[in-house]
Amino acid sequence: MNKNYIVPNEWNIIEEGFDAENVTSSESIFSLGNGAMGQRANFEEKYSGDTFQGSYIGGIYYPDKTRVGWWKNGYPEYFAKVLNAPNWIGIRVIIGQTELDLNHCKVTDFKRVLNMKEGFLQRSFKAELSSGDQIKVEVIRFLSLDINEVGAIKYTVTPLNFDGEITFIPYIDAGIVNEDSNYDEFFWEIENIREGKDEAFILSKTLKTGFYVSTGMKMAFSLNDIEIPLESEIQKEEKSIAYTYKSFVKKNDSFTIYKFGGYTQSMNYPKEELLFASQKALQKAVIIGFDNLLEKQKLAWEKIWDTADIVIEGDLLGQQAIRFNIFQLNQTYNGEDARLNIGPKGFTGEKYGGSTYWDTEAYCIPFYMSTKHKEVAKNLLVYRYNHLQKAIENAAKLGFSDGAALYPMVTMNGEECHNEWEITFEEIHRNGSMIYAIYNYVNYTGDYSYIPEYGMEVMIGVSRFWHQRANLSTEKNKYVILGVTGPNEYENNVNNNWYTNYIAKWCIDYTIENIDKLKKEFKSDFDRILAKTNLKEEEIKSWKEVADKMYFPYDEKREIYLQQDGFLDKHLLTVDKLPKSERPINQKWSWDRILRSPYIKQADVLQGIYFFENHFDLDTIEKHFNYYEPFTVHESSLSPCVHSILAAKINRIEKAYEMYLRTSRLDLDDYNHEVHEGLHITSMAGTWLSVVQGFGGMRNFDNQLCFDPQIPEKWTSYSFKINYRGGTLKIQKGHKSCEFFNESDQPIDIYVSGQKITIPASGSANV
Known part of the structure; x- marks a missing residue:
């Protein structure tokens, strides 16, 4: 693996060029989360190369039986494993008769961007399949902070050198196993698989701990950004459900699937209400719409960065x-x-x-x-x-x-x-x-x-x-x-x-x-x-x-x-x-x-x-x-x-x-x-x-908020904010000065290099 392949950028994590050696590392680095759930940055489409599929739900775990060579009195009976949850992001993509798989096609212009300022993941590339067909793919994905049971994907395919049929097969796979399972066990029991018009749900239960999870997906489609209805074929199996959608697409036209998915779980709802709650959350996301939900995501992250940014x-x-x-x-x-x-x-x-x-x-x-x-x-x-x-x-x-x-x-x-x-x-x-x-x-x-x-x-x-x-x-x-x-x-x-x-x-x-x-x-x-x-x-x-x-x-x-x-x-x-x-x-x-x-x-x-x-x-x-x-x-x-x-x-x-x-x-x-x-x-x-x-030298011993700011030679300046006892303080340090800004309506007493300073409400002090 090339250790230094991440492109330097102020607000983005960027990967340019596709290298199979970097896939599992990038799946970690470009991960998404919203506090309630998270997922590694796995490709939505099929990928037959080395990959580590991972989606996780806060609080859901399995007591995997302890595996040791020699048992000692006092050993815990189990090692708790965060459960690799059902995968809702999957979208198989078939161009004509050939499935898109970056492990088996020529990939150019590959770029992956984790937009940290606004909280979403982008990926784009061009691919030439074994059939000779060339396509451009653009993907945006995020886990909503506004509706924390929902994530959203916008997946667009554009034919570059042909007119032809493109097939999207969105699916839920509830047959995912933990990579770290001690005894290669499957930790879930499938309770129910339910299908509806452009939506599907799988109700699963964890073995031993008895957590219930409803994994849902709901789809919509557009051609050149104009919403289109499509008929589907449903393939239901023991641990998965998939819908097949086909459309004839002309050269340079853009065919898009919007896939909303996510989880509701029994820590938050009675188990008999989970499917309905899942359906309701996805319906709410669809009504808001992908673009509006993304705008809400940007606003939520703007609020986070207002205090957290350095x-x-x-x-x-x-x-x-x-x-x-x-x-x-x-x-x-x-x-x-x-x-x-x-x-x-x-x-x-x-x-x-x-x-x-x-x-x-x-x-x-x-x-x-x-x-x-x-x-x-x-x-x-x-x-x-x-x-x-x-x-x-x-x-x-x-x-x-x-x-x-x-x-x-x-x-x-x-x-x-x-x-x-x-x-x-x-x-x-x-x-x-x-x-x-x-x-x-x-x-x-x-x-x-x-x-x-x-x-x-x-x-x-x-x-x-x-x-x-x-x-x-x-x-x-x-x-x-x-x-x-x-x-x-x-x-x-x-x-x-x-x-x-x-x-x-x-x-x-x-x-x-x-x-x-x-x-x-x-x-x-x-x-x-x-x-x-x-x-x-x-x-x-x-x-x-x-x-x-x-x-x-x-x-x-x-x-x-x-x-x-x-x-x-x-x-x-x-x-x-x-x-x-x-x-x-x-x-x-x-x-x-x-x-x-x-x-x-x-x-x-x-x-x-x-x-x-x-x-x-x-x-x-x-x-x-x-x-x-x-x-x-x-x-x-x-x-x-x-x-x-x-x-x-x-x-x-x-x-x-x-x-x-x-x-x-x-x-x-x-x-x-x-x-x-x-x-x-x-x-x-x-x-x-x-x-x-x-x-920054910030300390808080003996009820005194103290600073002793220093700066590395390479830095021109740095600044950060802290919330302190109901007030907000911003510290801006350069090589020749340090300024403190009180963004609250009450004065704040601080000590800078041992000297007491009172910063007035909505005022500042230069030290």
Whole structure:
């Protein structure tokens, strides 16, 4: 595959020229979504080459039986898979007697454009078939933000050197299987197939989980943009339905099929109403019409970009990349449904099961807090609150008791469903991110009410877990946490991972601090929570002992915290000494060799310093960055953003820019040789952080909104907006000035490089 085939452009992702080697990668990169559903950018017409068909529906999953070589007590029974849903986009195209298939014809003038500004996908090409017939094809497709159960396709064929018959065969295929199925199972049961005039529906039910989905399609046609009626032949099979439409088309005339399709599902309707709801949604789309629905799409995206956009002048690659990341984040999650969350691949692939990880709390919360209404971020927190009982059950399965909660590493419904020992049982640091997200939300939005209403119960459950998970080392007279994996997954089953120990102590301290606050200021809530959780004063004292006596591995000579006990016993060879032929090590080395190496997959100690930057002075931050960054291979998508932010903090702007490009163009340039599997959605929030917290220097510690803006040498200027406590602030940074614009009707107090500034309502300040 040509890694750098995406054409640089401010607002578009562009592919020029057809190369079969790029098809599966482009299917990921050009993916579409609207928060409720999403799909890879598969061709509508038949394609017999290498392809990864993928359509996904938010919240619909299947508990695929765990597949491991050696079963261990405590393993989850299943690994939750986001389901590859029935395919509604398909349109077979037959020219005379020859079917269009880009794998078996001469393709010229191929161009694919993902219009990020307006939210739609375009594709055009010319094809010469084996019959000698030449055609031009133009396609526009989008998933509606206005009617989120509907997508729309406009597919136009123009004969270039003949008059003849053209056949469109739109279909629904409900026989799609997951690429990542553990046992090659078909996860759906077909309940009903219904046909009507230019419309069809398939009602499917997921096995085991019992979700019902109605997949629908509705068609209309035009010749030279004038609507025409066509008769159809219907082919109904066990798992599919197809309609055949034929028309005689003259040379240079344009024959168009409009196909509306999509899903209604039982999380939103009673199952007996699904077919009707599907029919109603498609009918509404048809009445609005393709062009008007597209205009509504453009307006919806204009509203999103008004706050979310980051403008970079002077760096086309950097500008394209940040908008791509922001676009995909908004396609994946819009905050309208608290039952949904953000999977690492979003709607773009099946790797990781499409489930929810700690990425949401660690990386995504700040993006949604700053670019949308606070309720959007709050819904992500409520999602975890609603799963608290499952987290308590997860902990109980591993031997914890008395309401201790262990949030899952991977989940769809709150139940742990990851099946790698070193992740499921050892990567317990994820528990800390649940509390950090609460702190982050309250500190940024000022909405303290979340803690008495929801957050405190979660904090108590997590603190109980840390208390039970730590044990007193009589030799050290300190509490230790043994047998863990930190964020750096290239070190498993280690003792006293610094990040894990630090966030455990912080969680307990933060919980106790807020218990004291509730006692004084929210007495009725405090009493309710006490009764519900059966919390006693003696228990709180025992937590405090663990927090106060937590052990942190430290090297006096280097004056740095160690990744974990024994880190200095490794062969400490830095990454620059590794031959390029051995990179990435996760694809070239044995796991045994990786675990014995000093190489860091993603920020670990630096992750903790990023979270708790206000706990450390600048010299300490710099010392740790300079020590650990040379050992970091950045083979996790979550790594470069943290390094970019901290590099900017210590004024290593060139390094910050290098890491920014790496995180922002991770998928566009396929750094890790895996984009064909899907995009890295959650790390895209880290890309936004790299600009706003990195170069913009935005921090929000101690109820103070602070900035310390810097700018990469290559950039002429950059600007971004944030929503903050009901106000909107725009920051414009150039090489010689930085201007702050208050777009709200209340003054906003900020600190710029330590100096307090009040920006008047609808006013500005030049710093």
